[in-house]
Amino acid sequence: MYFIEFLHQVVATVTPIKMGILFGGVMLGIIFGALPGLTATLAVALLSTVTFNLPTDVAIIALIGAYVGAVYGGCQSAILIGIPGTSAGAASVRDGHQLAKQGRAGETIANATLGSALGTIFGLTMMLLVMPLMVALALQFTSIEFFLLAVFGVLICGSLTSDDLPAKGWIAGILGLAISTVGIETIQGYSRFTFGVPELAGGIEFVPVILGAFAIPQIIRGLRDSDGRLERSTLLSKVWPDFKFLGKCKMLIARSGLIGVGVGAIPGVGEDVAAWSAYDATKRAAKDPETYGRGNMRGVVAPEVAANACIGGAIVPVLTLAVPGSPPAAMLLGAMWLHGLRPGPMLAIESPEVIPQIAAFLFWSAIAMAICGLAMARLSVLVLRLPPFIVLPMVAMISILGSYSLGLNVFNVYLMFGFGLLAFVLEEMEYPVAPLVIGLILGQMADIGLRRALLSAHGDVFSFFERPLALVFMALILYSLFGRSRIVRQAFGAVFGPLRRRKASEV
Amino acid sequence: MSSERPLRKADFVTSIAFMLLGTVMIVAASRMPWIVQSGGLQQDWYLSPGLFPAVLGVLLILFSANVLMHAVRAGGHRGLGQVAAQGLRAIGSNRDLHRMAAAAALVGLYVFVGIGRFEYHVASTTFLFVTMLAFHRAPDRPFTVWAVLKIALIALIAPAVIGYIFTEFFQVPMP
Numbered sequence: 001m002y003f004i005e006f007l008h009q010v011v012a013t014v015t016p017i018k019m020g021i022l023f024g025g026v027m028l029g030i031i032f033g034a035l036p037g038l039t040a041t042l043a044v045a046l047l048s049t050v051t052f053n054l055p056t057d058v059a060i061i062a063l064i065g066a067y068v069g070a071v072y073g074g075c076q077s078a079i080l081i082g083i084p085g086t087s088a089g090a091a092s093v094r095d096g097h098q099l100a101k102q103g104r105a106g107e108t109i110a111n112a113t114l115g116s117a118l119g120t121i122f123g124l125t126m127m128l129l130v131m132p133l134m135v136a137l138a139l140q141f142t143s144i145e146f147f148l149l150a151v152f153g154v155l156i157c158g159s160l161t162s163d164d165l166p167a168k169g170w171i172a173g174i175l176g177l178a179i180s181t182v183g184i185e186t187i188q189g190y191s192r193f194t195f196g197v198p199e200l201a202g203g204i205e206f207v208p209v210i211l212g213a214f215a216i217p218q219i220i221r222g223l224r225d226s227d228g229r230l231e232r233s234t235l236l237s238k239v240w241p242d243f244k245f246l247g248k249c250k251m252l253i254a255r256s257g258l259i260g261v262g263v264g265a266i267p268g269v270g271e272d273v274a275a276w277s278a279y280d281a282t283k284r285a286a287k288d289p290e291t292y293g294r295g296n297m298r299g300v301v302a303p304e305v306a307a308n309a310c311i312g313g314a315i316v317p318v319l320t321l322a323v324p325g326s327p328p329a330a331m332l333l334g335a336m337w338l339h340g341l342r343p344g345p346m347l348a349i350e351s352p353e354v355i356p357q358i359a360a361f362l363f364w365s366a367i368a369m370a371i372c373g374l375a376m377a378r379l380s381v382l383v384l385r386l387p388p389f390i391v392l393p394m395v396a397m398i399s400i401l402g403s404y405s406l407g408l409n410v411f412n413v414y415l416m417f418g419f420g421l422l423a424f425v426l427e428e429m430e431y432p433v434a435p436l437v438i439g440l441i442l443g444q445m446a447d448i449g450l451r452r453a454l455l456s457a458h459g460d461v462f463s464f465f466e467r468p469l470a471l472v473f474m475a476l477i478l479y480s481l482f483g484r485s486r487i488v489r490q491a492f493g494a495v496f497g498p499l500r501r502r503k504a505s506e507v
Numbered sequence: 508m509s510s511e512r513p514l515r516k517a518d519f520v521t522s523i524a525f526m527l528l529g530t531v532m533i534v535a536a537s538r539m540p541w542i543v544q545s546g547g548l549q550q551d552w553y554l555s556p557g558l559f560p561a562v563l564g565v566l567l568i569l570f571s572a573n574v575l576m577h578a579v580r581a582g583g584h585r586g587l588g589q590v591a592a593q594g595l596r597a598i599g600s601n602r603d604l605h606r607m608a609a610a611a612a613l614v615g616l617y618v619f620v621g622i623g624r625f626e627y628h629v630a631s632t633t634f635l636f637v638t639m640l641a642f643h644r645a646p647d648r649p650f651t652v653w654a655v656l657k658i659a660l661i662a663l664i665a666p667a668v669i670g671y672i673f674t675e676f677f678q679v680p681m682p
Contacts, residue, residue, distance in 0.1 A: 050677040164514070167573040171525055174567045178532065181560050190539060190556035216614065223610035223638075224603055227645045389642035390658075393635050394665055396614050400622060401669065405679040410623045417618045421611065429517050447559040454553035 002128045002356045009353070009360035018061055022361070025065025026368040027376065032066070033073020034085045034380050035391060038218065040070035040271070041327040041437075042399075045211045048335035049402035056339040061361045063335050067328050068365035071271050071307050072116040072373060076380045079108050079300070088271035088307040091279040095292060095299030102295055106377065110241040111297060112304045113373035115253070118246075119305035120366035122257035123264070123312020124359045130261075131348075131355055134320040138345035141321070143456065144464050147449030148473035150442040153323050154435055155480040157268025161432040166484055168431045176439020177446060179204055186444075187451055199411040206334050206440050208403040208416040213433050214327070215399040216420020219392045226388040239377045245297060252282055252298055253305050260306035264313020268438040270326035271307040278306030312362060319343050319355055323442065327434050330441050338406075515583030516590055522575035525567055532564030606642070613638045627681040631666035 013019075025047065032043035043066045051059035074089025079096035092112060099108040141149070154177060158169025182193045183203030194200040246253075256278035263274035282302035283292045292299045314325025315332070322344040324330035336343055347354055403416040423433045457463040464470050482488045539557030552558065578584065598604065613634065621630030639658045644650065673679045 050673065050679060053678040165518075165574055165577055167570045167577075170570045171567065171574065174563055174570065178560065178563050178567070181563070185556045187554060188540070188556050192539065192556055192560065193535065216611075219614065220607050220610045223642050224606040226642050227606070387645075387648070389639055389645075390661060393613075393638040393642075394669075396617070396638075397631055397635065397666065398669060400614075400618060401673060401679075401681070404622065404682050405673065405677070408680065408682075410682065413618050413622055417615060424611075429521055430514060431521075450559060450562070451554055454558075459551055459553045 002131060002359065005353070005356035006128055006359045006363075009356045010363055013061070013357075013360050013364055018058065019364070021058055021062045022065045022364055023368050023372065025062035026069035026365060026372050029066035029069020029071075030073035030076070030369070030372055030376055030380070031383055032085075033070035033089070034076040034383060035386070036077055036083045036085050036222075036388075038391075038395060039086050039214055039328075040067055040074075040088070041210065041331055042214045042218070042395075043067070043070040044328045044331040044335070045207060045214060046398060046402045048331060048338065049207060049211070049406045051335075052338060052406060056341065057357065059335065059339055060332075060358065061364075063332055064358065064361040065365045065368060067332060068120055068308065068311060068362065068369050069372065070328070071311060072113065072304070072369050073380075074307075075112045075116070075300070075304055076109060076373075076377065077384055079105060079112065080381060081384055086271075088275050088303075088310075090272060091275040091303035091307075092300050094279075095294070095296050098293070098295035099297065099300065104295075106239040107242060108297065108300055109377045110239050110374060111246060112300050113370055113377075114241045114246060115249075115301040115304040116308040116373070117366040117370040118253055119257055119260060119308030120311060120362060120369065122253065122305070123261055123309035124362040124366075125312075126257070126261045126309070127312040127316050127362075128356075128359050130316055131320065134316055135345065135348045138320045140469060141345060142453065142467070143449045144453035144467065144470050145449075145473060146321075146445050147453055148470055148477065149321060149323060150446035150449060152473055152477050152480065153267030153442055154439045154446075155477060156266060157438045158432070158435040159480050159484065160266070160269045160273060161434045162430075163432070164430040168429075169435045170481075172426060172431045172433065173435035173439040176436035176441075177443045178439075179209070179436075180440050180443020181447065186448065199409070204415065204440070205406065205412055206437075207331075207338070207406055208412040209419045209440060210327075210331055210334065210437050211399050211403055212416035212418070212420030213423035213437060215395060216417065217424040217427050217433070219396050219399075220424055222388045222392045226392070239374055242297075246301070249298065249301055252302055255281060255285070256302045256305040257309040260309030261313035263306070264310035264325045264329075265316055267317060267323050267325060267442075268327070268330070268434050270314075270328070270434065271310045274310035274313075275303035275307040278302045308366075315358060315362075319347055319358065320345060322445065324438060327437055330437050333441060513590070515578045515581040516587060517583075518574050519578040519583040519587070522571040522578060525571040526575070529564040529567030529571065532560050532567065536561035536564060609641060610638075613641065622682050627670060628666050631670075632662050635665060636662035 028047065029043050032038045033040060044063050047063055047066045051062050070086065071088050074084050074086030075092045075096060077083055077085040078089040078092040079100050082093055082097035084090040084093050096108055096112065154173035155170055158173045159166040162169030182200055184191050184201055191201060259278045259281060260274040263269055263277055279299060279302055282298055283289050286292065286298065310326065314329035317323040317325050318329050318333045322333060324333045333343060341351065341354065399416065400413055403412045404410060406412055427433060453464065536557035539555060541552050541555045541557060617630065617634040621634055636659060639662060640655065643654065643658065648654070670681050674681060
């Protein structure tokens with residue numbers, strides 16, 4: 001359905017300004033991704049503030065370029081110094097750095113670059129295939145489904161991003177939802193939790209909050225640890241991919257791509273989960289699993305394909321349901337709102353050009369990332385030699401200016417700093433920040449959805465159980481709440497255990 | 508990151524704080540209008556602006572109770588006063604804490620004192636110079652005149668270049 005329009009947009013995107021902005025965005029993204037501590041979300045957040053005054057399509061192309069570049073960039077530092085630039089690059093450290101130590105850094109970076117580009121293209125192809133189905137499904141949604149989807153998004157994100165107790169992720173999500181209630185609410189015009197501060201009447205701007213939540217903790221932590229010795233990056237030989245090897249990895253690329261797209265579509269779960277899942281799946285499927293972690297090229301290509309395929313998957317719920325699939329996608333959603341776009345079920349009807357346009361931007365970002373990634377590998381060696389005590393204060397300055405530039409309001413800077421400190425304290429206590437951000441983004445959808453659903457049902461809560469889609473979401477919510485509970489696992493074991501044993505004995 | 512036992516002690520304290528926050532949210536939500544006469548029509552409880560915050564307050568208490576339960580089971584409630592006293596005594600020698608506090612304080616000073624009160628270039632150059640100088644010390648970085656000059660040069664050039672890019676390319680005036 002979207003493929004013809006996509007091809008049209010691929011051609012229409014080739015203008016000097018758009019290409020210049022795209023390459024600039026991709027290069028900035030790669031630098032942000034390569035520098036340990038700076039994340040893809042931060043790159044997209046910073047760029048969304050400074051591109052605020054640019055035309056919508058130019059701003060979006062810059063953001064998508066930075067998003068793709070930053071998700072990829074993490075692998076460069078992972079391979080060269082053994083420290084991932086982003087969490088998405090962490091899975092590439094194990095084999096990537098071993099290969100670099102064996103003198104194959106150039107070849108590894110080149111293969112990872114091509115793998116990331118193929119992953120991005122795989123993700124956008126799946127996005128175009130799935131999008132018509134998702135749009136059709138999203139049009140069936142009523143207020144109750146939107147409310148339940150928002151709750152499910154926050155809970156599943158909390159469950160999957162919390163390294164400690166899942167309840168900590170849920171608490172972070174509830175805090176995000178609570179922050180979204182600040183300001184004058186839209187149904188009755190009642191002022192909630194503003195404490196007489198006029199700047200809070202319009203609600204809390206989420207861009208400074210996201211910028212603070214992702215920048216301030218990294219700056220404080222980076223400066224705290226900046227007195228250690230600097231890791232010296234490996235020198236590069238020839239930076240050129242092994243096409244013969246990549247040709248043999250067709251199955252691996254397809255499997256990792258599917259994992260990436262699938263993980264990306266889950267609200268709030270990012271590229272890191274996709275990369276680790278693909279690494280694990282590749283190792284399990286391998287004939288030589290013992291070579292993984294000792295310098296197996298497949299252990300670098302698989303996570304890179306999955307991390308970048310995740311982008312396409314994460315953008316699907318953004319465009320069809322206004323639910324972000326990952327933290328950088330949350331920022332992209334925020335930037336679209338800033339530019340007057342209204343992602344959601346009606347986007348395909350109101351602005352039919354947006355979906356194929358974004359797919360075309362992703363396509364060119366993949367191409368630009370492949371070119372810049374190969375060309376910038378030597379520059380990365382130099383960038384990675386910059387000490388954190390030089391880089392991080394500059395990032396702090398740019399983040400503060402970025403927050404200010406949004407409406408030229410100093411209050412936004414205060415918000416950014418305050419929420420940054422809150423995020424730092426929460427992270428130190430092992431409360432994840434991603435659910436807080438997702439909660440903040442989905443808060444209004446949940447609030448309005450709940451009240452509208454109750455209004456249309458005249459307050460009858462039981463009528464929600466009559467809608468099949470609502471029942472599906474309720475089941476998903478119950479699963480995210482109790483899926484990891486011992487009682488549920490024991491109950492599942494009691495039901496399916498004998499069945500599994502019988503099957504095994506038959507085999 | 509905290510290790511298991513101190514983490515459970517921290518969980519004990521934070522979960523109680525979040526339960527209190529949940530209670531505050533429910534109390535604040537209960538004070539919002541629940542049944543209102545508007546334009547001759549009675550608006551029912553389900554349109555109240557307090558409904559969503561009240562639901563969130565209840566959920567916050569429930570989830571925090573779960574964390575509290577884990578903390579108590581792991582003995583996180585035992586010896587809290589002793590740990591707090593030890594922590595307070597160690598403040599003077601905790602180098603990581605000093606570095607974190609210094610980083611937060613320098614960024615805070617730039618945010619609350621520098622931006623908007625002083626000229627952008629002056630505030631930014633001062634912030635960069637002081638922060639870079641403060642965190643320069645490391646085993647493989649000797650503190651030389653050349654190092655200070657290099658930092659001063661970066662602190663002078665970076666705000667000028669970034670300010671130029673913001674104003675000229677992104678049409679954003681500096682604070």
